[in-house]
Amino acid sequence: MRTTGLVEGATRHTNRWLVLAICSMSLFVVGLDTTIVNVALPSIGQGLRVGTRGLQWAVDAYTIALASLLISAGALADRIGRRRVFQLGLVVFGVASVACSLAPSIGVLVVARVAQGVGGSMLSPVALAIVVNVITDPKERAQAIGVWAAIFGVSMAAGPLVGGVLVSALGWRSVFWAGVPIIVVVLLLTSVFVPESRAPRPRSLDGAGQLLLAVVVGGSVALLIEGPSIGWVSPGAIIGYAVVVAAVAGFVRTESRRREPLMNLRLFRRKPFTAAVLGAVVVFIALNMTLLLGTLYLQHAKGLTPAMAGAITLPMAIAATVCAPLSGFLIGRTGPRLPLLLAGGSITLGALCLVTLHDHTGIQVLLLAYLLIGVGIGFANAPITNTAVSGLPAAQAGVAGGITSTARQFGAALGVAVAGGVIAHTEPAGLAQASRPAWAIVAACGLLLLVVARVSPTAGR
Numbered sequence: 001m002r003t004t005g006l007v008e009g010a011t012r013h014t015n016r017w018l019v020l021a022i023c024s025m026s027l028f029v030v031g032l033d034t035t036i037v038n039v040a041l042p043s044i045g046q047g048l049r050v051g052t053r054g055l056q057w058a059v060d061a062y063t064i065a066l067a068s069l070l071i072s073a074g075a076l077a078d079r080i081g082r083r084r085v086f087q088l089g090l091v092v093f094g095v096a097s098v099a100c101s102l103a104p105s106i107g108v109l110v111v112a113r114v115a116q117g118v119g120g121s122m123l124s125p126v127a128l129a130i131v132v133n134v135i136t137d138p139k140e141r142a143q144a145i146g147v148w149a150a151i152f153g154v155s156m157a158a159g160p161l162v163g164g165v166l167v168s169a170l171g172w173r174s175v176f177w178a179g180v181p182i183i184v185v186v187l188l189l190t191s192v193f194v195p196e197s198r199a200p201r202p203r204s205l206d207g208a209g210q211l212l213l214a215v216v217v218g219g220s221v222a223l224l225i226e227g228p229s230i231g232w233v234s235p236g237a238i239i240g241y242a243v244v245v246a247a248v249a250g251f252v253r254t255e256s257r258r259r260e261p262l263m264n265l266r267l268f269r270r271k272p273f274t275a276a277v278l279g280a281v282v283v284f285i286a287l288n289m290t291l292l293l294g295t296l297y298l299q300h301a302k303g304l305t306p307a308m309a310g311a312i313t314l315p316m317a318i319a320a321t322v323c324a325p326l327s328g329f330l331i332g333r334t335g336p337r338l339p340l341l342l343a344g345g346s347i348t349l350g351a352l353c354l355v356t357l358h359d360h361t362g363i364q365v366l367l368l369a370y371l372l373i374g375v376g377i378g379f380a381n382a383p384i385t386n387t388a389v390s391g392l393p394a395a396q397a398g399v400a401g402g403i404t405s406t407a408r409q410f411g412a413a414l415g416v417a418v419a420g421g422v423i424a425h426t427e428p429a430g431l432a433q434a435s436r437p438a439w440a441i442v443a444a445c446g447l448l449l450l451v452v453a454r455v456s457p458t459a460g461r
Contacts, residue, residue, distance in 0.1 A: 015193060016134045020144050022189045023127035024151040026090065029179040029186075030120050031152045033062075033097075034412075035159025035317065036166075036175045038291040039310050042299040043172035044109070052296075054106040056225045056420035059292070060413045061110045064221055065117025067409030068214040071262055071402045072206070073121040074129065078199035082130050087190055089122025094183040101176035125405065133197045156317040164310025208254050209262035215247040217410055224417035228424040267400055271455050276388035279340070279452040280404045281411035283380045286347050286445040288415030290316070290373055293423070293435050298366075300428040301359050315367055316374030323378025336383030337456045343383070344449030347376030351443035357432045376446060387456045 041055045048054070077085035096115035103109035135144045166174040223240045230236050255261040268274050291313075298309035327339040350372030353365055388400045422438040423431060 016140075018189075018193050019134045019195075020131050020147060022186055022194060023086075023131050024147060025182055025186045026086070026123045026127050028151050028155040029093070029182050030123055031155030032159050032162070032179055033116070033120075035156050035291065036163035036178060037062075038295050039160050039163035039306050039313075040167050040172040040175045041292070041295055043167050043306060047172055048103075048106045048109065050106045052420045052424055052426075053225060053229060056292075056416050057110045058106065058113055059288075059416045060221050060225065061113040062117040062120070063409050063413040063416070064214075064218050065114045066120050067406050067413060068210070068217050069118060069121035070125055070406050070409065072210050074125040074402055075203045075205055075262075077122070077126040077129060078203060079205070081196050081198055082126050082133070083190065083194050083196045085122050086126045086130060086194070087187060089119045089126065090183050090187050090190070091119070092116075093119030093123065094180055094187075095119075097176045097180055097183075101173040125402065130194060130197065134195065154321060156320060158317075160310030160313045160317060161307075162310075164305070164307035167306035204260045206255075206258060206260070206262035209251060209258065212247050212251040212254060213262065216244060216251060217413065219244040219247060221413045221417050224414065224421055228421050263403055263406075267403065272387050273400060275452045275455045276384050277404055277407045279380065279384045279387070279449055280407035281414070282445040282448045282452075283343070283347075283377065283384065284408045284411030285415035285418065286351070286373065286442045287377050288412045289419040289438055289442050290351075290370075292416050292419045293438055294366075294370070296423070297357070297431055297435060301431045312363065312366055313370055316370035316377070319371050319374030320378035323375050324382060327379045327382040330379075331383055331386050335456070336386045337453050339379045339383040340387075340449055340453035340456055343376045343378075343380035344446045344453060345376075346372045346379065346446070347449065348443050348446030350374075350376065351439050351446060354439040355436055355443065357436060357439065359429070359432050361432070373442070376449075380449065383456065384452075387452075 037059065041058070044058060045051065045055050050058075073085065073089070093116055096112050096119055099112035100109055100116065103112055131144055162178060163175050166178060219240060223237065223244065226240075227237060251263075252265065255263055255265050268277075294313055295309055298304045298312060299306065302309075304312070327343075330339045350369045353369035353372070354361075385404055388404045418441060419435075419438050422441075423434045426434040
C-alpha cells in the first residue's frame with residue numbers, strides 16, 4: 001500500500017509539471033505570433049499591395065480582439081470548464097492561423113486576425129488558471145510562474161529570427177503556419193493529461209460591459225489608425241469621438257452598478273493600482289511602436305532582408321528574457337520601485353538613441369537602442385503586476401491581473417496605431433526622419449514609467 005501511494009504521488013507530481021509544459025506551449029505560440037508577424041509586415045504589404053494603414057489593421061485586429069475578450073474568456077472558463085475553453089481557443093487560433101496564411105486580400109487577413117485574437121483570449125489567461133489550479137503548493141507555484149514568464153520571453157526572442165528566416169525562404173504566408181504544428185500537439189496532449197476544472201463560485205458574465213469595452217478599445221484604436229486619412233476634425237472623426245466618449249460613460253455607469261462587473265472600477269481608487277495600469281499601457285505602447293518602426297525602417301529604409309532585420313532586433317528580446325527573472329528577484333528584495341526605475345530609465349535612453357535617426361545610422365547604435373529598450377521591457381512587467389495586486393485579497397488580485405493584462409493589449413494596439421499614424425503616407429526615403437517624433441513618444445513612455453515608480457511600494461510596505 002505504501003509503495004502504491006508513493007507511485008501515485010510521483011505520478012501526480014509528474015503530471016502537474018507536464019500540465020505546466022503543455023500550457024506553456026500555448027503561451028509560446030501566442031508570444032511567437034506577436035513578434036513573428038511584425039517581421040513579416042513589409043512582405044505582407046508588398047504581397048497584398050497595401051500601405052501602412054492596412055498593415056496597422058493586420059496587427060491591431062488581433063490585439064483589439066484580445067484586449068476586449070481577455071477578462072470574459074477567463075470568466076467563461078471558470079463557469080463552463082477551463083480545459084474546454086482552452087481546447088476551443090486552440091482550435092480557433094489554429095484555424096484562424098491557417099486562414100491568415102491563405103488570405104487573398106487585406107480584408108480577409110484582418111478578419112482572420114480578429115479570429116486569432118478571439119482564440120488567443122482563451123489561451124493565456126485560461127492556461128494560467130489551469131496551472132494555478134493544478135500546482136497548489138505556494139513555492140512550486142512561484143517556480144511555475146517563473147517558468148511561465150521565461151517561456152514568453154523565449155517566444156519573443158525566437159519570433160524575429162524564425163520569422164525573418166521563414167519570410168526570406170518561404171514568403172510571408174509561412175509565418176502563420178509556424179505555430180500550427182505546436183497547436184496540434186498541445187490539443188492532443190491536453191485531451192490526455194490536462195484535468196478539467198471550474199471555479200467553486202464562477203463570476204457572472206457581463207454582456208453589456210463586454211460590448212461597451214469592445215467599443216471603447218476598438219473605437220479608440222480605429223480613430224488613431226483612420227485619423228490621418230479621414231482628417232482629425234472630419235465629420236466621420238467627430239462621430240467617432242462621440243461614440244467612444246458615450247461608450248466610456250456607459251461602461252462606467254454599467255460597471256459601477258453591477259454586483260459582479262466585468263471590470264471592478266473601485267480598484268482605480270488605489271493610486272498604485274491606477275499607476276500600474278497606466279504603466280502596463282505605456283510599456284506596451286513603447287514595445288509595439290519599437291517593433292513596428294524597427295521592422296519598417298530596417299527593411300524599407302535600410303534595405304535589409306527579413307532575416308537580417310530579425311537578427312538586429314534580437315538583442316531586445318534576449319535582454320527582455322534575461323532581465324525578467326532578475327526583476328522578480330529585485331521585487332522580492334527591494335519591492336517593485338527599483339525595477340520600475342531601471343525599466344523607465346532604460347526605455348528612455350534607448351529611445352533617445354533613435355530620436356535623431358537617419359538612413360545612415362550605424363548598426364551599433366541600433367543594437368544599443370534595442371538592447372536598452374529590451375532591458376526596460378524585461379524589468380517592467382513583473383513590478384507592474386506586483387504593484388497592481390499588492391495588498392489585495394486573492395479574489396480581487398485575480399481581477400486586478402486581468403485588468404492589467406487587458407491594459408497591456410490595449411497599449412499594444414495603441415502603439416501600433418500611433419506609430420503608423422506618425423509615418424503615414426511616408427516614402428521609404430523619408431521614413432527615418434518621419435519616425436523621429438514616434439521615438440520621442442517612446443522616450444516619453446519611459447519617463448511615465450519613472451512616475452509610476454514614484455507611487456509604487458517599497459519592500460516592507
